[in-house]
Amino acid sequence: MTGAVSTLFEQVLNGLTLGGIYALIALGYTMVYGVLLMINFAHSELFMIGGVVSWLLLSLLPAGAGVGALTACLVVSMAASGLAAVILDRVAYAPLRRSARLTPLISAIGASLFLQNLVFLWRDSQLSFPRPFAVVRYHFGALEINSLQVLIIATSVALMGALTFFVQKTRLGKAMRAVAQDAETAELMGVPVNRLIALTFLIGGALGGAAGTLNGLYYGSVKYNMGFFPGVKAFTAAVLGGIGNIPGAMLGGFLLGLLESLGAGFLPEPEWKDVFAFAVLILVLILRPSGLLGEHVPEKV
Amino acid sequence: MFLKKFNPVFRAAGPFPKLRRPLAAAACTAVFLALPLLLENTSWAFVIRILGLMGLYGILALGVNLVLGYVGLLDLGFMAFYAIGAYTTALLSLRGVGFWWCLPASVAAAMGVRALLGWTVLRLRGDYLSIVTLGFGEITRITLNNWDSLTNGPKGISLLSSLQVPPMRFFGFPLESNTHFFYLIYAFLALGLVACARLDRSRIGRAWMALRDDELAARAMGVNAPHLKNLAFTLSAGFAGVAGALFVRWENFVTPESFTFWESALLVAMVVLGGMGSLPGVLMGVALIVGLPEVLRSDVFRWIGGAQAVNARYLLFGALLVVMAILRPQGFWPRSAASAALPPQVPRPPDEAERLPPKE
Numbered sequence: 001m002t003g004a005v006s007t008l009f010e011q012v013l014n015g016l017t018l019g020g021i022y023a024l025i026a027l028g029y030t031m032v033y034g035v036l037l038m039i040n041f042a043h044s045e046l047f048m049i050g051g052v053v054s055w056l057l058l059s060l061l062p063a064g065a066g067v068g069a070l071t072a073c074l075v076v077s078m079a080a081s082g083l084a085a086v087i088l089d090r091v092a093y094a095p096l097r098r099s100a101r102l103t104p105l106i107s108a109i110g111a112s113l114f115l116q117n118l119v120f121l122w123r124d125s126q127l128s129f130p131r132p133f134a135v136v137r138y139h140f141g142a143l144e145i146n147s148l149q150v151l152i153i154a155t156s157v158a159l160m161g162a163l164t165f166f167v168q169k170t171r172l173g174k175a176m177r178a179v180a181q182d183a184e185t186a187e188l189m190g191v192p193v194n195r196l197i198a199l200t201f202l203i204g205g206a207l208g209g210a211a212g213t214l215n216g217l218y219y220g221s222v223k224y225n226m227g228f229f230p231g232v233k234a235f236t237a238a239v240l241g242g243i244g245n246i247p248g249a250m251l252g253g254f255l256l257g258l259l260e261s262l263g264a265g266f267l268p269e270p271e272w273k274d275v276f277a278f279a280v281l282i283l284v285l286i287l288r289p290s291g292l293l294g295e296h297v298p299e300k301v
Numbered sequence: 302m303f304l305k306k307f308n309p310v311f312r313a314a315g316p317f318p319k320l321r322r323p324l325a326a327a328a329c330t331a332v333f334l335a336l337p338l339l340l341e342n343t344s345w346a347f348v349i350r351i352l353g354l355m356g357l358y359g360i361l362a363l364g365v366n367l368v369l370g371y372v373g374l375l376d377l378g379f380m381a382f383y384a385i386g387a388y389t390t391a392l393l394s395l396r397g398v399g400f401w402w403c404l405p406a407s408v409a410a411a412m413g414v415r416a417l418l419g420w421t422v423l424r425l426r427g428d429y430l431s432i433v434t435l436g437f438g439e440i441t442r443i444t445l446n447n448w449d450s451l452t453n454g455p456k457g458i459s460l461l462s463s464l465q466v467p468p469m470r471f472f473g474f475p476l477e478s479n480t481h482f483f484y485l486i487y488a489f490l491a492l493g494l495v496a497c498a499r500l501d502r503s504r505i506g507r508a509w510m511a512l513r514d515d516e517l518a519a520r521a522m523g524v525n526a527p528h529l530k531n532l533a534f535t536l537s538a539g540f541a542g543v544a545g546a547l548f549v550r551w552e553n554f555v556t557p558e559s560f561t562f563w564e565s566a567l568l569v570a571m572v573v574l575g576g577m578g579s580l581p582g583v584l585m586g587v588a589l590i591v592g593l594p595e596v597l598r599s600d601v602f603r604w605i606g607g608a609q610a611v612n613a614r615y616l617l618f619g620a621l622l623v624v625m626a627i628l629r630p631q632g633f634w635p636r637s638a639a640s641a642a643l644p645p646q647v648p649r650p651p652d653e654a655e656r657l658p659p660k661e
Contacts, residue, residue: 033428039428039431041566091623092623092626092627095627096626096627096630099630099631100573100577100630100631102369102375102569102573102577103573103626103630103631104626105566105569105570105573106570106573106574106622106623106625106626107622107623107626107627109566109567109570109619109622110618110619110620110621110622110623110624110625110626111619111623112619113615113616113618113619113622114616114619114620114623115619116615116619117613117615117616117619118616120615121612121613121616228562228563232435232439232562235432235435236432236435236436239428239429239432243428243429269447271443271446271447272443272447274439274440274443275439275440275443275444275447278436278437278439278440279436279440281432281433281436282421282422282433282436282437285422285425285429285432285433286421286422286425289424289425289426289429290429291429
């Protein structure tokens with residue numbers, strides 16, 4: 001009995017850890033979608049850049065540099081990915097603002113190939129991610145939790161809290177919501193739409209970069225093509241919650257992480273966990289066609 | 302005299318003015334079809350393979366164009382149906398079924414699964430539909446990867462190791478070499494093109510485009526939206542089934558790794574880059590996206606840029622995709638306004654446009 005409970009607890013904890021990472025990536029997809037109605041398919045590369053930049057910084061620092069080094073890593077990787085996102089937007093997406101809806105998809109695929117291969121030409125192998133601190137295990141009776149999981153869940157929740165505060169309580173956040181609701185009207189009201197789009201990419205990219213660092217820390221390695229699967233999963237999470245909706249992306253991320261790890265724990269073969277996650281996604285969308293928290297938008301004539 | 306020589310209006314009125322374009326097209330086609338025979342025993346024989354690959358992607362892209370170009374549904378998991386077609390033929394071939402029976406079976410399997418999927422998910426809109434197709438594509442790939450007893454898992458199925466596989470023949474004529482497959486693939490591509498061109502001008506085609514441009518208005522005019530959407534969705538899988546069957550018998554090998562999300566995304570890129578809903582455009586997009594990496598890998602390019610440049614070919618390819626999207630946002634060969642049912646926007650009357658103050 002206690003065995004089953006502790007297994008369940010372990011799966012839930014793994015799910016929340018994974019879910020925190022998914023949610024951070026999903027926020028990048030959903031914020032850009034909210035403002036531009038565009039799927040940023042190169043977002044997974046921003047996540048990868050975050051991981052690789054952290055790896056570079058940590059391998060330059062002495063081993064066992066502690067939590068301070070990790071904080072520095074998080075900040076630097078967020079800055080790098082945020083900057084990369086702004087450049088990506090200026091170069092690949094901004095010239096296509098007024099073109100057909102699917103054209104940015106091509107430049108996103110192109111940019112994604114470009115960024116992956118840029119890193120590939122520099123380092124083409126699996127890079128082992130140094131852990132700046134020893135992982136401590138805490139025991140509560142039969143239940144076990146380790147400091148890595150605590151750190152990842154706490155960081156992702158803190159970043160999401162900061163984002164929610166920013167979007168809901170500050171002037172800039174209000175402007176961002178206005179642009180998402182109706183860019184033209186917002187522009188007429190004096191909101192600098194282009195700068196807000198850049199800010200959206202900056203924040204979305206930075207959250208992706210943070211996720212890249214946390215992911216590297218969790219799995220212990222980074223690679224030039226590491227972005228693909230978490231990217232697809234996070235995009236799924238964003239849609240699951242209702243794309244364009246910020247709390248939806250958080251909910252979707254955690255839910256997908258939980259589904260995946262519970263699926264891995266209780267299905268006969270763990271490889272089927274991804275099938276389980278996608279199958280649940282399809283079921284949810286059939287029952288709720290606009291995602292869990294998405295609003296049903298009535299059609300305009 | 303002078304005018305006659307340089308004015309395009311006069312120049313067009315040479316001998317056989319109406320035949321000129323079809324004749325040029327026929328000449329180009331003839332040269333293209335003669336290519337494998339010319340290259341077969343030279344050091345350029347590898348080009349035949351690349352051209353064959355282009356033909357296969359051409360068949361797939363016609364399928365994507367059917368849903369994306371005509372009905373406007375973004376499918377990010379099209380490779381799943383290519384996979385279903387390929388595995389159907391591979392598994393039947395191992396049990397001694399000949400190619401000409403495998404082919405319809407592959408088409409039926411791909412279309413059957415697609416019809417069931419369409420029936421459940423086609424009421425979803427826009428990006429929600431895209432993510433469901435993406436999810437289905439991944440489910441298919443993962444299932445093929447893990448259903449070891451049927452598909453041999455990630456190791457894939459090889460037709461070469463089995464004596465059960467019947468040889469491929471066309472009315473007794475054996476089909477073995479790359480050149481044979483080139484002609485077989487392009488024959489099917491030509492069939493697909495004719496089918497699409499006929500659909501384009503049919504009542505069904507017009508209804509699809511009406512749905513794409515304004516679903517609400519089309520429904521109000523009595524277009525049966527769910528039925529027609531599922532028709533396009535299902536028919537498109539037929540193309541994937543054909544391509545899958547051809548692919549397996551040509552390659553004699555299939556693994557789940559050939560059918561990733563990435564391939565589906567590139568297929569969409571081919572259609573969008575060429576020009577959605579425009580058949581010559583789609584073929585051009587295929588040629589560009591399949592051909593460019595090969596050109597960047599070739600000896601010619603190695604000679605221009607050195608060995609380092611060949612390693613960076615996907616970097617360059619990515620950059621070129623971005624540049625092409627920005628330079629030609631409507632695609633390289635967009636569907637011309639004359640053949641579209643309606644112009645996309647009603648132009649402002651000229652006098653009113655002149656009276657408006659210049660912007661900024």
